[in-house]
Amino acid sequence: MGAVRTFTTASESGTEALGHQLAAEIGVAGLVLLHGDLGAGKTAFVRGLARGLGADPDDVSSPTFTVMQEYRGGATVLRHVDLYRLVPGFDVEELALEEFARDGVVAVEWAERFDEVASGAWIVRIGIGDGDQRQVEVTSPA
Numbered sequence: 663m664g665a666v667r668t669f670t671t672a673s674e675s676g677t678e679a680l681g682h683q684l685a686a687e688i689g690v691a692g693l694v695l696l697h698g699d700l701g702a703g704k705t706a707f708v709r710g711l712a713r714g715l716g717a718d719p720d721d722v723s724s725p726t727f728t729v730m731q732e733y734r735g736g737a738t739v740l741r742h743v744d745l746y747r748l749v750p751g752f753d754v755e756e757l758a759l760e761e762f763a764r765d766g767v768v769a770v771e772w773a774e775r776f777d778e779v780a781s782g783a784w785i786v787r788i789g790i791g792d793g794d795q796r797q798v799e800v801t802s803p804a
């Protein structure tokens with residue numbers, strides 16, 4: 663496991679800004695596994711990632727009928743996956759997330775549904791605090 667850092671954000675825009683900031687560290691490829699309850703701010707974080715990677719943050723939403731959305735615009739592609747609505751029995755392995763993560767950045771919401779222990783992934787855990795406070799724990803790849 664890599665270095666663990668904990669950030670506190672006080673607003674949705676603060677969580678977006680953190681995603682933006684981390685995009686620079688993640689670079690052009692990598693797997694970002696997002697954990698946190700509904701409303702924690704996972705999608706907000708991905709919006710910041712999109713901005714940091716040169717894509718349009720306004721394109722980022724939680725896909726209802728698509729498992730994976732792609733945002734282009736910068737030097738790389740950001741693929742956004744939300745495993746929340748996966749039907750039981752859906753094989754997450756078939757998404758080949760780690761392969762996609764070799765030629766672009768893949769951000770996965772509800773990563774707890776992705777059983778495989780992904781080595782070399784960024785892990786972002788967002789905890790809900792008082793009011794608009796969020797604790798964002800970021801583990802960088804080993």
Ligand code: ADP
Binds near residue numbers: 701704793796
């Ligand atoms: P998730 O994708 O984890 O379900 P969203 O990013 O879609 O969460 O939504 C987060 C919700 O929480 C938004 O309504 C946002 O306005 C609110 N919110 C309040 N404080 C924060 C914060 N510090 N960071 C992110 N979102 C926040």
Ligand code: MG
Binds near residue numbers: 704771
């Ligand atoms: Mg979401």
